[in-house]
Amino acid sequence: MTDLIACLSEGKGTSAHVAKVIEGMEWNKVFLVTTSLFKDRLTSKNLNKGKEVEIIAIDTRKTITEMSAEIRKALEGKISDLEVALNIVSGEGREHMAVISALLHLGLGIRLVALTREGVRVI
Template identity: 45%
Template sequence: MTSLVACLSTGKGTWVQVIKLINDPKWDKVFLVTNAFGREHFKPTRPVEMILIEEGMSTEQMIGEIVRKMAGISDFEVGVNITSGTGREHMAILAAVLKQGLALRLVEIGDDGIREI
């Protein structure tokens, strides 16, 4: 099993995919990179670690916050989903994962459940 790192931000209809991903029992731990709106309105059905990206943060600040909150992952890789969010948020997530020396698998929900892309 591994951890999931997913962006939960802007993008019409993207929260549905994130909900389906985090509800899969294969994940040991789930990290959601989100904004204040997501933290306030998203109600996960399982324990998740919310990583708050505040408006006005630089990309480097975003990376630092994500790295700080993800510290201690003992796996060699993580599943990553960036269906939701902005390009800067996506870059920060990818950079944070790579700065920790983790491999990543891009994942999404398909007709048959989670699939690697």
């Protein structure tokens, strides 16, 4: 099983999309990268669908390099394979760049996944 890393931020419908990606496949581990402000709202939402979810809160006032370092530190030693599934439907470009940078610095390959009409698929 692959680990899933998904960006999750404010945006109409993006929480539902990420929740369906989480429940749509079997994942070894799920990591949600979100803003420090949005993290507090996640406790009241049922995003985990019975799966273990680790939330990585980043400070979006920092530079992309600093955010990447935060994400890398949070993920170091926790990924179980040489590649991860990545969903970046939610979030902003700076957050996406920080996540991709962190994953590549960790030497990981990425497979982009998204919810499609046929279910969760690698795109």
